[in-house]
Structure formats: structure tokens, C-alpha cells
Amino acid sequence: MLSQKKYVVLSLELHLFFARIMKEHALFLEAGFTPKNADYAKRADGFKVKFETLLFNVVNLSNGLIRPNVLASGEIVTDFTLGAEIKTQNFTGIPINQNITRMEAKLYSDYNASVTQKLVADVKKINNEAKVLIDGLITFKQDVLNGMLSCNMFTVNYPLLIEHILREAHLYRNYVEYIEQGVDIDSMDAKQTELFWDNIMLEHALFIRGLLDPSENGLIQTSNDFAFEYGKLLQSTEQATDATIASITDITLKQTMKYRDFKQAGTIGIAECKIRSIILPLLADHVLREANHYIRLLRMS
CATH class of the missing domain: 1.20.1260.120 (Protein of unknown function DUF2935)
Structure with missing residues (x-):
């Protein structure tokens, strides 16, 4: 309790x-x-x-x-x-x-x-x-x-x-x-938590890719790359055992920190009208906060 x-x-x-x-x-x-x-x-x-x-x-x-x-x-x-x-x-x-x-x-x-x-x-x-x-x-x-x-x-x-x-x-x-x-949600199953948030991160990449202007080729490709990487992380996490999950968590943390940096740069770029998109500024900040949340969860694992 x-x-x-x-x-x-x-x-x-x-x-x-x-x-x-x-x-x-x-x-x-x-x-x-x-x-x-x-x-x-x-x-x-x-x-x-x-x-x-x-x-x-x-x-x-x-x-x-x-x-x-x-x-x-x-x-x-x-x-x-x-x-x-x-x-x-x-x-x-x-x-x-x-x-x-x-x-x-x-x-x-x-x-x-x-x-x-x-x-x-x-x-x-x-x-x-x-x-x-x-x-x-x-x-x-x-x-x-x-x-x-x-x-x-x-x-x-x-x-x-x-x-x-x-x-x-x-x-x-x-x-x-x-x-x-009376359940301590800080102690939820790490594997299930990562499967959930890896999928959320993957879908963020798909949404970002689809809401960028077609002329933003570099950002579209980067979004596509992040979607691919989270797809691989989902597969690795699915197959993880109690003995290997910690190493997957470490890889996921490093990947999500890179992703956080990409989202932060995007949030700034959209706010400063330097990125062509149909992304609301608050949506950019929203997905950045979710990456920050996931990073904290990964650090606690």
C-alpha cells in the first residue's frame, strides 16, 4: 500500500x-x-x-x-x-x-x-x-x-x-x-511501459512527417528515420527478457534524448516561423513534453 x-x-x-x-x-x-x-x-x-x-x-x-x-x-x-x-x-x-x-x-x-x-x-x-x-x-x-x-x-x-x-x-x-x-505507479512493469511509449514516440514521428510541408525534405526524412528506429526498438523490447531489458532501456533512453532534441528544435523552429508545416505551436510543445516524460520514466527504470 x-x-x-x-x-x-x-x-x-x-x-x-x-x-x-x-x-x-x-x-x-x-x-x-x-x-x-x-x-x-x-x-x-x-x-x-x-x-x-x-x-x-x-x-x-x-x-x-x-x-x-x-x-x-x-x-x-x-x-x-x-x-x-x-x-x-x-x-x-x-x-x-x-x-x-x-x-x-x-x-x-x-x-x-x-x-x-x-x-x-x-x-x-x-x-x-x-x-x-x-x-x-x-x-x-x-x-x-x-x-x-x-x-x-x-x-x-x-x-x-x-x-x-x-x-x-x-x-x-x-x-x-x-x-x-494503492499501487505504486513508479514501479509499473518496465517492459510494458516501454512498449507503450515507444509506440507513442513512433506515431509522433509519423504525425510530424505528415504535417510538415512537402518541401521540408530533410525534416521529413529525419522523422521517417525516427519512426524506423522506434519500430526497431519495439521489436527489441517485445523480445526482451528480464536479463536483457536493462540494456534495451539504455538504448531507448539514448534514442529518446536524441528525439527530444529534434522535437525541441522543431518547437523552436515552428515558433519562429522557420519551418513550413501545419503543426500548431502547442502541438509541437505537447509532443516535446511527452518525450521529456518518457525520458524521466526511462531514467527511473
């Missing part, structure tokens, strides 16, 4: 990463609908607002409690997140609560931070609210995917991207449930 402090810390860290990811998924969905599906855009915006509220409440409870390695990882916010939000809001007209990002940038760690019974109760309430919200967003994403696959709906998002963000939502939902059951 988890100690009360570990329960609180794991819960808050999970939401700081994933609630932001979910609110951005909602925004990307909203931005991708056509005028015919204005009702879907409105529903997506509703989820964005609800996850912003959840994230705001989490941030307000988090000071002093988040571990230094999580704060330093770049998975909560990066140096580029606020600027990406400002640009994305300007491009889409979709409001983004940038105050949350400013608050997150000021979070700090304190080893002496105490956990009260009220805090435990507040976190349990947030976890329960999160489960309901995530379930709703999963249903919404599945509805969008079904509409696309039956050719009853058009959006500018790939069907694979909808499947991709569905898998991330299911993972988030499962992790909230695990914590509520």
Missing part, C-alpha cells in the same frame, strides 16, 4: 502531466472540426475548460509536494509552453488559460512539506473527478473516431491521431485507478 504522502505526490504529479495533455487533446480536436460539426467543437471546448479547472485545482495543491526530478524533467511545462499557448490561441481563436502555465512554472519542491488529512481528502476528490472527466473524454474521442471511420465526419486530424490520444486517455484513467487501489 502507498503511504499517504506517496498517494498525494503520485496523484498530483500524474494530473500535472496528464490533465494538461487531455486539455490539449480537447483543443486539438476543437481546432480540427469543420463548421458543420460546430456542436462537436463546442463539446470539445467544454472538455478543455473542465480539464483546465481540474489542472488549476491540482496546481493549487502542488507547491512543495512535487519531486525535484519531475519539476526538472520538462514534462509539466517547458520554456516554450507559454509562448506556444499564446501563438496557438492567436491562430485558432480558442481561449487558453495561460495563468495555469505561469503558476506551474513557479512550482517548487520541499522535502519537509507535510500532508494533512484534508489534503488527502482533497486529492481523493480530485482523483474521483478526474475519472469521471476522463471517461467522458474517452467516450467523446471514440464518438469522433467512429464518425471518421464510417465516413460520416471530416476533421483535419488523422484517424490514427484519434486512436493515439484514446490510448493516452486510457493509460491516464488506468493510472488514476491504480493509485486509488
Whole structure:
């Protein structure tokens, strides 16, 4: 079982990463609908607002409690997140609560931070609210995917991207449930974790490749190379034994750090209007944060 402090810390860290990811998924969905599906855009915006509220409440409870390695990882916010939000809001007209990002940038760690019974109760309430919200967003994403696959709906998002963000939502939902059951999500099976995130990284490369302007030949080729490398890592990890998984993890960490650097350069290039693409600045920062998150998980293995 988890100690009360570990329960609180794991819960808050999970939401700081994933609630932001979910609110951005909602925004990307909203931005991708056509005028015919204005009702879907409105529903997506509703989820964005609800996850912003959840994230705001989490941030307000988090000071002093988040571990230094999580704060330093770049998975909560990066140096580029606020600027990406400002640009994305300007491009889409979709409001983004940038105050949350400013608050997150000021979070700090304190080893002496105490956990009260009220805090435990507040976190349990947030976890329960999160489960309901995530379930709703999963249903919404599945509805969008079904509409696309039956050719009853058009959006500018790939069907694979909808499947991709569905898998991330299911993972988030499962992790909230695990914590509520007293499971230490820091100690999840390394092989299964790597299989999940290797596939996410591979698909990021495919999305980047497909959203770059056709004239960006060098970046398209690099994206293709990363997709190929993660495909090989998936095969190696599938075949790994308890005796060999550590060496695969080391290779994966080195590869993901290179990938992180590529994503960071892309985030900067898109922000500075030096890369031709149809990639929203916040999407570039979003996939960078996911790489940062994966790097932290790999370092913990």
C-alpha cells in the first residue's frame, strides 16, 4: 500500500502531466472540426475548460509536494509552453488559460512539506473527478473516431491521431485507478511501459512527417528515420527478457534524448516561423513534453 504522502505526490504529479495533455487533446480536436460539426467543437471546448479547472485545482495543491526530478524533467511545462499557448490561441481563436502555465512554472519542491488529512481528502476528490472527466473524454474521442471511420465526419486530424490520444486517455484513467487501489505507479512493469511509449514516440514521428510541408525534405526524412528506429526498438523490447531489458532501456533512453532534441528544435523552429508545416505551436510543445516524460520514466527504470 502507498503511504499517504506517496498517494498525494503520485496523484498530483500524474494530473500535472496528464490533465494538461487531455486539455490539449480537447483543443486539438476543437481546432480540427469543420463548421458543420460546430456542436462537436463546442463539446470539445467544454472538455478543455473542465480539464483546465481540474489542472488549476491540482496546481493549487502542488507547491512543495512535487519531486525535484519531475519539476526538472520538462514534462509539466517547458520554456516554450507559454509562448506556444499564446501563438496557438492567436491562430485558432480558442481561449487558453495561460495563468495555469505561469503558476506551474513557479512550482517548487520541499522535502519537509507535510500532508494533512484534508489534503488527502482533497486529492481523493480530485482523483474521483478526474475519472469521471476522463471517461467522458474517452467516450467523446471514440464518438469522433467512429464518425471518421464510417465516413460520416471530416476533421483535419488523422484517424490514427484519434486512436493515439484514446490510448493516452486510457493509460491516464488506468493510472488514476491504480493509485486509488494503492499501487505504486513508479514501479509499473518496465517492459510494458516501454512498449507503450515507444509506440507513442513512433506515431509522433509519423504525425510530424505528415504535417510538415512537402518541401521540408530533410525534416521529413529525419522523422521517417525516427519512426524506423522506434519500430526497431519495439521489436527489441517485445523480445526482451528480464536479463536483457536493462540494456534495451539504455538504448531507448539514448534514442529518446536524441528525439527530444529534434522535437525541441522543431518547437523552436515552428515558433519562429522557420519551418513550413501545419503543426500548431502547442502541438509541437505537447509532443516535446511527452518525450521529456518518457525520458524521466526511462531514467527511473
